[in-house]
Amino acid sequence: MTPGRFVQALQSKRRAAKRRTLILWGGVAVLVVGAAVGTWLLFFSPVFAAQQVSTSGLELLTEEQVAQAAAVPVGEPLLRISTQSAEERVRELAPVDEVDVVRRFPDAIEIIVTERRMQYQRERGGQFEWIDEDGVVFHSTAEPSSGALLARSDTEEQRLLADIATVARHVPGEIRPEVEAIQADAVDQISLLLPEGRTVVWGSAEESELKAQVLEALLEIDATVFDVSAPRHPTTR
Structure with missing residues (x-):
């Protein structure tokens, strides 16, 4: 080259x-x-700012109650909005069991609520309280709810309220319509009150599934008291 x-x-x-x-x-x-x-x-x-807040899954709560609790800053860009903080605020509402706050681009926030479900009701102060499986009192009405079991207990102890819910879930279907009330004086003193002065001594909420099975068999016996508190050694009288 x-x-x-x-x-x-x-x-x-x-x-x-x-x-x-x-x-x-x-x-x-x-x-x-x-x-x-x-x-x-x-x-x-402002292109991807929150302009609307929608809710779903509501029966007891109103959209306004949930929106106020969530306190979503309308006009704020979606990615700057803390969905976790909004969830924590909504979760403070008594009827809320679970909540999920979701960004919906380009301009919306959706609040998906799962409300608590009543396991039984309790009359106090002229109101009928709704209590869920965790023993949480989350709603009240002036009239009793048809088909819901009624409990008698003055306790404020959530453990006992939850135990009553466990018993309520396991009451055999064939006698459920007959149960006048679930009487609960302590965690190991829970009974079912039936018509004509009949009583089911349930004891504690432990082994409730077994107790329900034993009770179904005992109900064939003509008795006033059905004691399944020790389900492996049931008695009647």
């Missing part, structure tokens, strides 16, 4: 390397600008 051609080739390589460098830096610049624009759009612009 002549000296002239060698110089030309070297210059050509340098120009090609310079073009690649310019293209590389140009690409980096585009990415940086794109990332900056994307960040601005998502975190600071």
